[in-house]
Amino acid sequence: MPYALFCDDAKLSKSYPTEADVWKLAAESGLVTDVEAKDSKPAPRRVLDNDYEIRPCQAEPGECPEKNERDAQAEKDFQLALTG
Template structure:
């Protein structure tokens, strides 16, 4: 599942395949000055209200009863 950056409940970054990619995007965008490291103890890295979370990609399966026309004019 992809991850994205959020401000409260609003998604403000693109959906990316991994959480580290979201952190790198936030770094390139200037939201943070350093990517957090798992073994370092630290405080809030993102601005208040911002967080990274897993998102669900919405995709729709085509209706199996739907048929393409033989010719499109």
């Protein structure tokens, strides 16, 4: 089942193969904040800003979550090559 970024019921991102893929893209976009852990956990926990959520979803007709993930990685690699 693919995953995407949502705010309320609005889908804000393309669909990606795993929840981890969406977390990674959200972090790279500056949408993730580390907050102090409660219950004496040793590490901070990650939360999404602005009431965003990552939820399972259906891919749009003709959309390929795996291709979206490959395209996002290629774009990141391209940006790194430009700045490197």
